Amino acid sequence: MADSSNAGLEAFRARVREVIAKHAPDVPPRAGIRSAEDERELAELRAWNRALFDHGLIGADWPAEYGGRDDHEPMQDVVVVEEIARARLPRPFSGATLASRALLDHGSEEQRARYLPGIRSATELWCQLFSEPGAGSDLASLRTKAVPQPDGSWRVTGQKVWTTDGHWADFGYLLARTDPDAPKHKGISAFVLDMRAPGVTVRPLRELTGTADFNEVFLDDVPVPADAMIGAPGQGWLIANSTLAHERAAVGAAVVGLQQGVEALTALARTVTRDGRPAIEDGAVVETLGILAAEVEALAALVRGGLARWVAGTSRITDAPYAKLMFSELNLRIAEFGLELLGPTGPALADDPAAVEAGRWQDEWLYARAYTIAGGSSEIMRTLIAERGLGLPRSP
């Protein structure tokens, strides 16, 4: 039985810090969810993910036969993501996190036995093949199609985009339309896609941060075996939503990241000058820092309440949208203020002698918009809060 008391969680936190100190990957801190830039970084990240699994810090909620821990409890997952964020280290591979949840909750025994060990050892990498050029916020309108073949297998044709880690992935967790005549949410199925199969073309996209984290993935008549479907035909929408909802613990990381951001801004305001005096002596600077700090604390309280309800099984429909919206909008304002404090040196890149904190604030700022889009844009979050939380009329 897990010790879920505060003392128990703090003892667990101390253990997490030890593992992090010992296995931290040699990858520069970057804002947001980023890919390995090269083979060396990829090897570091594989070893990092493997260490997190081996020490029971991730995958702890899996069944014991696949390496889970009997003494796991959900708040430990929050502690893990908080400590990873505090150390400014990369999160566990996002594609594998989602795919493993889909396989555990909806996959066959054969699929679990085939794929989960490779996820634990980080020898096989995964990506999430959901979004398309015409289907992002309205994911249910996706058009990639899987056509059944006489032998029970499938042929998949279509295009995916924004595929994080797609250029490194061995497998994709794919959503494709299997029944074009069914209502749009019901005609979608989930598959395991072999990224090396004939007909799969992956094209990295270089973003304004200068790094290549996402890809376009073109699927041209790709053969997919019959046993690659996750769950039953038409269950893809349900499977996708249930796996996405599992990512609750990540909000803990979001709060820690913002608290550190405000601390870093305060330290920055002590070192940079305005009109020949330390910026921290400027009343407008102090006021902005105070507002940001107060809003981050409000978010922390909101997240604590949401996590308590999540653990008790009484989550409210608006818990996740409120936290996501507040986090991504505050994160953007913190990054903007960092650049404002730095003035003309703000945009300097990491290798520029003028760069402060290895170009941290330009990277944070350039990435910050992505958070307002990924995992449901701010507009979509506001609509969810308005319609489902406040009961306002639904948009047509």
Ligand SMILES: Cc1cc2nc3c(=O)[nH]c(=O)nc-3n(C[C@H](O)[C@H](O)[C@H](O)COP(=O)(O)OP(=O)(O)OC[C@H]3O[C@@H](n4cnc5c(N)ncnc54)[C@H](O)[C@@H]3O)c2cc1C
């Ligand atoms: C960092 C990052 C990582 C990602 N990783 C992956 C990945 O690994 N795999 C994957 O499949 N996808 C991934 N995505 C894609 C992500 O899921 C989509 O970007 C997201 O769902 C939004 O879809 P879109 O980009 O097509 O924008 P759109 O849906 O086209 O939206 C464009 C704009 O219109 C607004 N809008 C759209 N509909 C409405 C509406 N009904 N009411 C009001 N405003 C609206 C949006 O808010 C937005 O401002 C990633 C995205 C980001 C930013």
